Amino acid sequence: MKLLAVDDDPILLSILEQMISESGDHTITTTQNPLEAIKLARSANKPFDCFLLDIEMPEMDGIELCAELRKLGKYRKTPILMITAMSEKHHIDAAFNAGATDYINKPLEQSELRARLSLVSRAVNEGRNKASKIFAVNALKNGAGAGQDAKTPLHEPFDIEDVTGVIEVNAFENYLRRLSRSALFGSTVFAFSIQRISELHAELSTFDFKALMADVSEAISDCLSSHQYLMTYAGGGTFICVTEGGWIPKPQDFTEDVHHALRKMDLFSGKGERLIIRLAAGDMVRLSWRPGDGAISAIGEAHISAERRAAHLANDLLDPGLWYAERTA
Incomplete structure (x- = not known):
């Protein structure tokens, strides 16, 4: 996976890079600046597959950065993992309300990070497969000139956006x-x-x-x-x-x-x-x-x-x- 990690602590970023290099076939880009992270995300020719964001950062914290990344169309459903030393539940609540997918507590542990990235990688691959199937179905429909509505399966969850407190x-x-x-x-x-x-x-x-x-x-x-x-x-x-x-x-x-x-x-x-x-x-x-x-x-x-x-x-x-x-x- 292609990862982007954002933390104002260069030591933690160095540790994170080392851990990720030992956790599978991943490439990681790091930055200490949330505004730089937004520029990197926006300009990437190949979109990032996952973000790792520290919650507590100056100027723009990880929760605000998470919300900004969700505003970029290509990252509406990209997994975002929050990295936090904060134990206060209201910070976690705010992160999920902003669009976080999951969170990892500091200090980081190799086994937990590997397991979490494995789950994210599986979700990313499933999302790609689903998108390919949708594209194929739409192409078939357009080729046949069909105008029928493609029904979403009744019991399939889908994201509801812009409603306070609703998360996927x-x-x-x-x-x-x-x-x-x-x-x-x-x-x-x-x-x-x-x-x-x-x-x-x-x-x-x-x-x-x-x-x-x-x-x-x-x-x-x-x-x-x-x-x-x-x-x-x-x-x-x-x-x-x-x-x-x-x-x-x-x-x-x-x-x-x-x-x-x-x-x-x-x-x-x-x-x-x-x-x-x-x-x-x-x-x-x-x-x-x-x-x-x-x-x-x-x-x-x-x-x-x-x-x-x-x-x-x-x-x-x-x-x-x-x-x-x-x-x-």
Whole structure:
């Protein structure tokens, strides 16, 4: 992989160069200046495959640099690893909100760096393969003169941009997996699933479906705005949230708040049809004393419970009287 590392400490950069040279077939460029890093990233003929950014730097810190790199179109999905000696959770939260993919604690350890770069390399290769397949499908469609909409698979997660607190699903999992036991204390993970999502997916174009998921995430984000949280779109019309500080929403009340926010948006499809969106909340799963893979299991529990609840409520709505009441609410 082609890497760019940014740290104001030349000694750490030297150590990092040595470690990376022993961690696989990688090339690394280093700089102590965040502004220089932006110039290097922008002017690179062959884009960088991964960035390693120190959080604490003068003039422009790593969190600000991360946000600036995400503004460059070719680096919207490039893995960004934050390197930090900071233990304060709010710095980690800010980094993920700015677009970080993962983070590594100082002092650096060779085995951890090698493992993390191996995961990044795998993700980069998978991304390239996926892009090649998309290009091939589009070329085939264009060659055939087809005008049909290429559907994104229902259960495939995709990035939702420009919504506060929403990060991509791999970053969300990395965030929870790396948090310490003490950092997880008082945190809760829960999920919301859209009812009758299969019908919506079948009826809407890909553009309309993705726009709808963005609208729903914005409604949830607005309702969470007075709390500290992160959220991701997990695919299949399901949104997973984590909050901290001991706050646990009351599922029914919070869901109604989200429904109210959605009604205020006055949503329509591209065909001009009004969209009535109903969500279902799953179980509230406390993360205390569930670090690492335990936190990932908690995500799964929240996800499954929300989807089951949505399926149950959707079946209830098959009653004509209830469905009419929903449409006229």
